Amino acid sequence: MAEHQVRGDLLGVLRGPEAETLLRQSLDTSGMEMRSWELEQIYARPGAEISARYRVQCAAPGAEAPTGPTAAAERRELTVVASTVALTPQQRRSMGAVRADSLQGTVHLWVHPVDPELPGLFVVEHPAASPGGGLGSRELPGDAELESRLSMVLGEQCRLKGLQMLVLRPLRRAVYRALVSSARGQRVVYLKVVRPARVQALLERHGCSVLIPAIADAGDGILVIDQAPGLALTHHLYRPTSQADSPVDIVLPDPQVLIRALETLRPETLRMSPRVPAAQRLDGLAESATAAGADPHRVQRLRERIGSALRETPGPVVPTHGDFHPANLFLDEAAQHPMGLIDADTVGPGYRADDLATMLGHLLVLPSIDAEGYAAVPEFAQRFHSRCLIDTDRMDLGARTAAVLLSLLPGARSPEQREHHLHCAETLLRPLSPAGQPR
Secondary structure, three states: OOHHHHHHHHHHHHHOOHHHHHHHHHHHOOOOEEEEEEEEEEEEOOOOOEEEEEEEEEEOOOOOOOOOOOHHHHOEEEEEEEEOOOOOHHHHHHHOOEEEEEOOEEEEEEEOOOOOOOOOHHHHOOOOOOHHHOOOOOOOOOHHHHHHHHHHHHOOOOEEEEEEEEEEEOOOEEEEEEEEEEOOEEEEEEEEEEOHHHHHHHHHHOOOOOOOOOEEEOOOOEEEEEOOOOEEHHHHHOOOHHHOOOOOOOOOOOHHHHHHHHOOOOHHHHHOOOOOOHHHOHHHHHHHHHHOOOOHHHHHHHHHHHHHHOOOOOOOEEEEOOOOOHHHEEEOOOOOOEEEEOOHHHOEEEEHHHHHHHHHHHHHHHHHHOOOOOOOHHHHHHHHHHHHOOOOOHHHHHHHHHHHHHHHHHHOOOHHHHHHHHHHHHHHOOOEOOOOOEO
16 A cells, blocks of 8 residues: 555544544543543644644543533543554553554554653653553653753742643644743743754754844753743734724834844854755645645645746855744834744754745735734735845745745644635746736
């Protein structure tokens, strides 16, 4: 059976009703009875494992479904990961994982925060062990261990006052917002949990711009990162819909301010390993977009048109951010100066056109998240696009931006949002009319 067919079958299992059987049978081994489940996210990386994250409500077997004000306390909510990643018997035992074999392939299931590639999750999170020694059963450290490590890297005795998970990509990374207090007061830091083997490279990348916040290694793949100053570009572009009756003035920055942030990347960036941009991953992106529910014929036509419009060398190799989008760029309150550049994991050599395409693609997506709240974004995206065309070829930039949109499509939350991604990508690749507008 072809590899893409196997991947498609496994995606169908993890996305469809068969997932309920996998979850229910796996939780049975830990003496827990599933009450309900919900698929939160599918991660289908081309050429790598497929993983799914579920929110599961469960209770002790035989117990009546709790109701009333104590119901939440009597139920237990778990984050369960199902993945096609290969695990050894020793790994399964150490993390309380369950193996499930079927005609479609083998899947392993475990309960967050255990993860075979992210040992730092054991330190950051500390739920009670599951009863019965089954799925997810493992004693984890408590707050004291994390507080000790934070105190060490921050250089003062700290107490953990709050912890919020912002990102969880099983086997890859997790990001938390932590509120800590000390004799000097309270402060916010971010904890990024990665594979330990990546730590040294990430420490080096975070030194490549004065705008990138300070970072420290807390061990086991836990990186502690300062909060960036200023306000995210997404903040500047958003008007809360709750304030529609009393409009808030939106300060649209000069697109050149965004370019200036990229110009702060130091020459040593060129010594880093490059990130493969979306434009060079078209086959895998097309596969993932189709698996996520996009029309395969439109995706294939888009893939072909992107490939034919790309320039082999769109400019000189320069320092690039690699994930340059509105949530990763912070500006001052007046939106006149860049203040912070976060998520520097992908900093390295590349083409400026790919950074510009990444920003433009994300800008085009924002109105599909909240059309009213991001009502000012289409105008700003048009202004930014015009600025980019001073230094780039229109069709090449359009193709690279369309590739970015294709990469974002699997994260679309609805068929309407998928259609928005496809429509924007197709529009970018239309030939110009005599009036200079896409046909």
